[in-house]
Amino acid sequence: QVQLMESGPGLVQPSETLSLTCTVSGFSLTSYNVHWVRQPPGKGLEWMGVMWSGGSTDYNSALKSRLSISRDTSKNQVFLKMNSLQSEDTTTYYCARETWYFDYWGQGVMVTVSS
Amino acid sequence: DVVLTQSPATLSVTPGERISLSCRASESVDTYLHWYQQKPNESPRLLIKYASQSISGIPSRFSGSGSGTDFTLSINGVELEDLSIYYCQQGNSLPYTFGAGTKLELK
Numbered sequence: 606q607v608q609l610m611e612s613g614p615g616l617v618q619p620s621e622t623l624s625l626t627c628t629v630s631g632f633s634l635t636s637y638n639v640h641w642v643r644q645p646p647g648k649g650l651e652w653m654g655v656m657w658s659g660g661s662t663d664y665n666s667a668l669k670s671r672l673s674i675s676r677d678t679s680k681n682q683v684f685l686k687m688n689s690l691q692s693e694d695t696t697t698y699y700c701a702r703e704t705w706y707f708d709y710w711g712q713g714v715m716v717t718v719s720s
Numbered sequence: 721d722v723v724l725t726q727s728p729a730t731l732s733v734t735p736g737e738r739i740s741l742s743c744r745a746s747e748s749v750d751t752y753l754h755w756y757q758q759k760p761n762e763s764p765r766l767l768i769k770y771a772s773q774s775i776s777g778i779p780s781r782f783s784g785s786g787s788g789t790d791f792t793l794s795i796n797g798v799e800l801e802d803l804s805i806y807y808c809q810q811g812n813s814l815p816y817t818f819g820a821g822t823k824l825e826l827k
Contacts, residue, residue: 640816650764650807650818665815699763705811706754706770710763 607631627700726819743808752812
């Protein structure tokens with residue numbers, strides 16, 4: 606069955622770089638798009654960016670200067686890297702499969718930015 | 721960017737009643753408007769795709785309507801398990817955007 610699972614550090618120091626991994630199963634990264642979406646505690650959902658099935662990427666313009674999304678199709682993994690983290694980046698990060706709509710989501714990983 | 725405005729922000733409900741939630745887009749998104757339910761400490765769950773298409777496994781009391789800029793999610797006979805936050809999302813153009821959500825609470 607389709608599954609997505611985010612992994613990464615729960616705590617990141619301010620100004621450092623966040624690295625997250627989304628490991629997928631039950632589908633191919635070359636057939637489906639995978640997005641990153643984040644949600645601050647008690648707040649709404651923010652789209653961050655996408656790894657298209659063809660291998661290209663698009664980013665939220667508000668994050669574009671700090672964000673990079675890549676993948677390893679042999680490992681069924683999509684990666685997120687975001688630098689210069691600040692307290693406002695304390696949030697839950699989700700990866701989600703998209704076919705015009707987000708039909709499967711990971712469980713999310715909570716990341717706290719703090720010294 | 722397409723701004724999605726959801727109303728009301730909070731809705732107090734009584735089990736069994738029929739309710740409607742609104743999502744208005746700042747420009748036309750055709751029918752590329754989808755609805756999600758999110759319960760505390762859970763990931764969002766797809767409820768309705770393309771404004772009105774049902775999703776396998778989702779109770780039939782959930783339905784959607786609309787096109788262009790005005791959309792509605794209806795719940796026909798609210799149940800206690802429906803007390804959640806509901807988000808709309810447009811997939812018509814990048815950046816994909818979400819509404820701020822409508823929270824259903826018990827009256």
